[in-house]
Amino acid sequence: MTNLLKITGLNYKKNQKYILRDVNLTLDEGKIIALLGENGAGKTSLMRVIAGVAKNYSGQVELAGGKEEAFRKAHLSFTDGLSGFGDTTKIKEVVNFYESLYSDFSENEFDELRKFMKLDLDMRLNQLSRGMREKLIIALTFARKADLYLLDEPFGGIDAMARKKIINSIILWKEDKATILISDHFVNEISTLLDEVVIIKNQTVFAHKSTDEIRENHESIEEYYEGLYEDEGE
Amino acid sequence: MISFSKVFKELFHVKNRVVHMIVLLNAVASIILTLIMLTSSNGGKGQISTGSRAYEIGNFGGFILVLAGVMAMMIFFTSAFYFIWSSVANEKIGRQQTWQLLPISSSKFYLANILSSLVSYIYMGLLQVAIIALDLLFGIMVSDGIRKWVNYIFSGTELSNVEVAEIAQGLILGALIVLLSTILWYLLIGIYHYLTRAAIEFMPFAGNKFITFLIRVVLLVAFIYALSMILNVFSDASRIIFDPSRAQAFDTMYLANLQLLILDIVFGGLNIFLYSRFVEAK
Numbered sequence: 001m002t003n004l005l006k007i008t009g010l011n012y013k014k015n016q017k018y019i020l021r022d023v024n025l026t027l028d029e030g031k032i033i034a035l036l037g038e039n040g041a042g043k044t045s046l047m048r049v050i051a052g053v054a055k056n057y058s059g060q061v062e063l064a065g066g067k068e069e070a071f072r073k074a075h076l077s078f079t080d081g082l083s084g085f086g087d088t089t090k091i092k093e094v095v096n097f098y099e100s101l102y103s104d105f106s107e108n109e110f111d112e113l114r115k116f117m118k119l120d121l122d123m124r125l126n127q128l129s130r131g132m133r134e135k136l137i138i139a140l141t142f143a144r145k146a147d148l149y150l151l152d153e154p155f156g157g158i159d160a161m162a163r164k165k166i167i168n169s170i171i172l173w174k175e176d177k178a179t180i181l182i183s184d185h186f187v188n189e190i191s192t193l194l195d196e197v198v199i200i201k202n203q204t205v206f207a208h209k210s211t212d213e214i215r216e217n218h219e220s221i222e223e224y225y226e227g228l229y230e231d232e233g234e
Numbered sequence: 235m236i237s238f239s240k241v242f243k244e245l246f247h248v249k250n251r252v253v254h255m256i257v258l259l260n261a262v263a264s265i266i267l268t269l270i271m272l273t274s275s276n277g278g279k280g281q282i283s284t285g286s287r288a289y290e291i292g293n294f295g296g297f298i299l300v301l302a303g304v305m306a307m308m309i310f311f312t313s314a315f316y317f318i319w320s321s322v323a324n325e326k327i328g329r330q331q332t333w334q335l336l337p338i339s340s341s342k343f344y345l346a347n348i349l350s351s352l353v354s355y356i357y358m359g360l361l362q363v364a365i366i367a368l369d370l371l372f373g374i375m376v377s378d379g380i381r382k383w384v385n386y387i388f389s390g391t392e393l394s395n396v397e398v399a400e401i402a403q404g405l406i407l408g409a410l411i412v413l414l415s416t417i418l419w420y421l422l423i424g425i426y427h428y429l430t431r432a433a434i435e436f437m438p439f440a441g442n443k444f445i446t447f448l449i450r451v452v453l454l455v456a457f458i459y460a461l462s463m464i465l466n467v468f469s470d471a472s473r474i475i476f477d478p479s480r481a482q483a484f485d486t487m488y489l490a491n492l493q494l495l496i497l498d499i500v501f502g503g504l505n506i507f508l509y510s511r512f513v514e515a516k
Contacts, residue, residue: 048514055511056511
């Protein structure tokens with residue numbers, strides 16, 4: 001198995017407070033990995049550092065053999081909140097933007113995903129509900145042929161039925177060698193997809209295990225994950 | 235990775251949407267203002283005078299000429315509006331995750347952002363001048379009076395080659411001053427924004443609005459003070475380097491351009507450093 005992502009000695013602070021401290025993480029290619037942790041643990045910050053949109057950190061982040069931010073960005077696809085587009089922007093204008101700027105963006109792939117998500121190209125962003133917007137973001141993310149997909153709580157506003165459908169289809173949308181790092185609170189729903197689990201706790205990588213290993217010793221991944229916080233709840 | 239030209243083109247396209255809207259608003263507002271002016275003066279005499287000569291141009295000819303004048307006057311307001319809008323847009327775009335996720339280095343993206351605003355500004359100016367020129371051309375075609383007036387203006391104004399060269403030199407140097415000043419304006423806004431952002435992110439008081447406000451005020455004062463010191467240094471240096479009383483006609487313009495260029499390079503480099511190191515996506 002080839003290492004795709006290698007993070008060494010990562011420290012990230014904001015306002016003089018550590019968000020991430022001494023994070024070391026290696027991810028192999030071709031895996032689907034859950035990034036779990038309670039709210040404020042640093043999951044989004046870790047993804048932002050990997051994606052190169054969080055700055056002023058120390059340590060090393062290497063993706064597909066490259067350390068520079070621009071190189072990493074070319075090899076990953078991160079769920080973008082579409083902040084760069086006005087509310088009246090049509091979906092097809094967003095697609096035009098992605099197509100003209102990302103050489104790995106496939107319009108055909110997006111079209112298939114769009115139809116799956118039941119989105120109309122002529123719809124404007126301010127006409128989309130929260131769930132529809134998240135579906136659009138997922139479609140745009142997977143329409144790119146990237147080595148690493150970073151999905152930051154992608155299913156929050158999506159209804160349960162659609163969520164199940166999308167989760168079951170994710171494996172079909174990625175290339176064999178591509179890796180997906182997904183942070184989500186619906187642990188049980190995504191557990192069938194997962195190869196590995198990374199837990200962020202106490203500002204660092206608390207645990208990094210394969211799902212097979214977890215299932216050998218626990219009933220489910222959710223049980224394992226909840227077990228880590230049991231003492232704190234009392 | 236994406237090329238600089240692709241990112242520049244996309245940013246230029248985004249900014250041009252606003253340029254087209256501004257130019258359209260200028261045209262519509264100018265037409266309305268012209269109509270108001272002509273109707274309030276009961277249509278005027280339909281005549282234009284230059285020196286002792288008067289030319290009959292009719293009401294329509296009057297409308298054409300006044301419209302050209304009003305549009306030319308409005309360029310001041312459209313420029314100011316675009317200036318303010320683009321200054322804010324540059325900073326907003328710089329912090330948007332959609333743009334920060336593009337696989338291009340921070341320095342190239344920063345340059346593409348600033349230069350696209352500058353080129354849009356030039357495009358807006360040229361577009362407005364072209365519309366005024368078309369208006370006057372139309373006037374010349376349809377009004378005999380306007381045609382005669384224009385002929386009178388340009389007759390007897392034969393310029394020698396030297397005079398033409400001097401006029402061209404003056405226009406080019408003046409245009410360069412405007413362009414370099416525009417870039418400097420964008421850079422100064424950027425520096426203030428990035429220093430403020432870096433300071434706020436560094437300080438331990440994350441959510442304290444009063445502290446954030448205080449930081450902005452202190453930095454603004456320090457920034458204006460530092461800038462005035464730099465400008466004084468430049469002013470003293472130019473007095474030492476050459477004697478203004480013996481300066482040739484365009485020497486001060488050449489010097490101003492050089493000073494602006496140096497400031498642009500220094501502040502540009504500083505901005506690129508700050509942007510790459512400290513400015514996170516929202």
